[in-house]
Amino acid sequence: MSALSIPNRRRGWCPGVRRPMETGDGLLVRLHPFGGRLTANQARLIAEAAGKFGNGHLDVTARGNLQIRGVNDEIYPALLALLESEGLAEPEGDGPNRLTAVSPLAGLDPHDRFDALVLAEAIESETVSVDGLPAKFFVAVDGGGSMPLDAIGADLHLAAEGGDTVAFSTASADGPRNIGTCSLKRAPAAATSIVSGFARMRREGRTEAGRLRDLAPELVREIVEQAGLEPPAVPPQRPVPQRAGVFQTRSGKAVLLALTFGRCSSDQLEQAAHWSKRFGNGEIHFSFTRGILLPGIADRDASTLIAEASRAGFITEASDSRLSFLACPGKPDCANALVAAPADASRLAGTCGDLLPQGTTVHVSGCPKGCAHPGRADLTLVGRADGRYDIVPNGTARDVSSLHLSIDEIMNRLLPNAAELRRAFPERMR
């Protein structure tokens, strides 16, 4: 067993099983299963562990990882030993705990043009010994189907285009920025070349960029050239991924259960594990949309599962107004938090949620780090030290704002539709 000593568990890094992070409610232990997938038995074990070793709260993250909250220092070694014995601890080292992220439908989606799981596995195995990657670096592998990974904020985004072509993109505030293309056959080698090239530039001191998006344009051109990418193509417009409900897959249906602000209780996870065995194929896929996908559901069972899940507190309808709101743990659960983001988001959802047009996104962030949503939202509220919020229309939690309002003032301004929402905050804020 190996874990960092308590004084080394600094806040603000990328936590894992061996590298827990101190938060306002104790240690946070993040698991990074490949593809965001667990067996129902593993999920049940983790649910029990979250109740026994933590405070019973779990989060599904915006990369489809799973974190146990509220673990205290004395009991953490026992949790680590349990997760190690189940093969759920990441490898030792300083690099990314998990290099790739995929759709929860990867391998099942009839609209995918390639199997993202296979490509992700190839990239992971070819880059396993690359030294010098920042812990937060990750590659999104997107088969081009029903659940686009455009908003996930990956350093490198590989997405299926027409025919046999894979588009390579880097993250930007406006979504993925295409840097080149290659054939599917060449994609693992090209991705490995880019990942290795970036790490080498860091090792050689040619850049201090922690993310590929921050790399100087001439260095991006250099690694694109080394990877042998063809000129970029105009990426197709893709839909916003559905965040709850039923999907048709290659083998039956899959039901995506959304979690309010990405959080569930140990009882809910245990219940999901139970449904996976009773109705599904014994697997659980965690979704970057911060929900739990249960695959292999027979047509006749989907409505029963949805009715039971709805009663158990899961969001089962894509039109549910709570899905408009994104919030991080905030106060008191995160030590960095300046405001009680989930409580305020709940107030907003309860009061104004039904008035917002479907698809509107409101991101309530406890601080400028913006953990719950790295990309743009229609409205972003960023907690401030004075307890008010910075107001950022059509921007991210990192954007600068000159309008600061209390949650009561914000609620008074929110009006029934998108145009009025924009008119409610007319000030030029950036």
Ligand code: SF4
């Ligand atoms: S965004 Fe939220 S969860 Fe992330 S550090 Fe800030 S307060 Fe904590």
